[in-house]
Amino acid sequence: MIELQNVTLTFPDGDNRIMAVDDLTLRGGDGVVTGITGPSGSGKSSILAVAATLIRPDSGGVLIGSDADAIDGAQLSKGEATALRRERIGIVFQQSNLLPTLTAREQLQVMARLGGAAGRGRKAEIDGRVDELLDAVGLAAHAGKRPHQLSGGERQRVAIARALVHNPEVLLVDEPTSALDQERGAEIMQLIARLTHERDTATLLVTHDLVHRDALDELVTVVDGRIAQPALAV
Numbered sequence: 001m002i003e004l005q006n007v008t009l010t011f012p013d014g015d016n017r018i019m020a021v022d023d024l025t026l027r028g029g030d031g032v033v034t035g036i037t038g039p040s041g042s043g044k045s046s047i048l049a050v051a052a053t054l055i056r057p058d059s060g061g062v063l064i065g066s067d068a069d070a071i072d073g074a075q076l077s078k079g080e081a082t083a084l085r086r087e088r089i090g091i092v093f094q095q096s097n098l099l100p101t102l103t104a105r106e107q108l109q110v111m112a113r114l115g116g117a118a119g120r121g122r123k124a125e126i127d128g129r130v131d132e133l134l135d136a137v138g139l140a141a142h143a144g145k146r147p148h149q150l151s152g153g154e155r156q157r158v159a160i161a162r163a164l165v166h167n168p169e170v171l172l173v174d175e176p177t178s179a180l181d182q183e184r185g186a187e188i189m190q191l192i193a194r195l196t197h198e199r200d201t202a203t204l205l206v207t208h209d210l211v212h213r214d215a216l217d218e219l220v221t222v223v224d225g226r227i228a229q230p231a232l233a234v
């Protein structure tokens with residue numbers, strides 16, 4: 001579970017401050033894809049950055065975990081937030097941010113090893129997990145390819161697999177279909193939905209493109225940093 005509680009985030013703007021997120025409360029349940037939509041500049045990416053503990057909000061909380069032992073990501077030091085991300089949060093940015101020199105399999109292996117000390121005993125376990133995920137996203141046959149040898153949709157699938165390789169409780173995805181045609185976009189959305197349901201991940205997915213809304217379990221609309229309507233079943 002991830003819950004943003006009364007989150008406010010402002011950015012400096014000359015003598016003033018821009019209100020990017022305005023006292024926003026949003027809950028993403030386990031095994032649920034919660035879509036976040038809204039106009040450009042409404043605060044969607046800012047919400048994800050706060051949820052990811054990449055930006056600390058001016059005020060409010062970012063609760064991660066079950067109610068009883070939830071951690072507030074907004075209260076952590078930089079080092080603690082980094083550790084939290086490595087262990088419990090998966091992030092897929094709009095650009096897939098793959099490392100150009102690594103193969104698909106290596107992108108996942110590197111991320112898995114960041115999650116903790118990779119003793120020899122863990123290597124076989126990590127390699128097994130990596131290959132299972134590459135298979136789950138339909139890339140088993142492409143595991144040895146580097147990003148420039150993959151299509152945009154395939155790169156996005158590597159990024160999704162990489163975000164899941166440490167079995168995070170929370171998956172945060174920003175505009176996963178923006179560089180893809182409609183058919184590839186639909187495949188990516190269905191893939192995220194399936195993995196969310198199978199792995200019981202609390203997934204927040206930003207999209208301004210509602211052609212893929214059937215892959216979302218819930219949908220909220222953000223306008224001027226606030227929820228414009230209550231979460232709807234879609």
Ligand SMILES: Nc1ncnc2c1ncn2[C@@H]1O[C@H](COP(=O)(O)OP(=O)(O)OP(=O)(O)O)[C@@H](O)[C@H]1O
Nearest residue numbers: 011012018020039040041042043044045046047208
């Ligand atoms: N690093 C920053 N410094 C200053 N202002 C910022 C920064 N990041 C975002 N903003 C501002 O905060 C507001 C929300 O931006 P945000 O990127 O969250 O919007 P968005 O909903 O993701 O838009 P888009 O659909 O275009 O990606 C905008 O007014 C934007 O200009």
Ligand SMILES: [Mg+2]
Nearest residue numbers: 044045046174
């Ligand atoms: Mg954005």
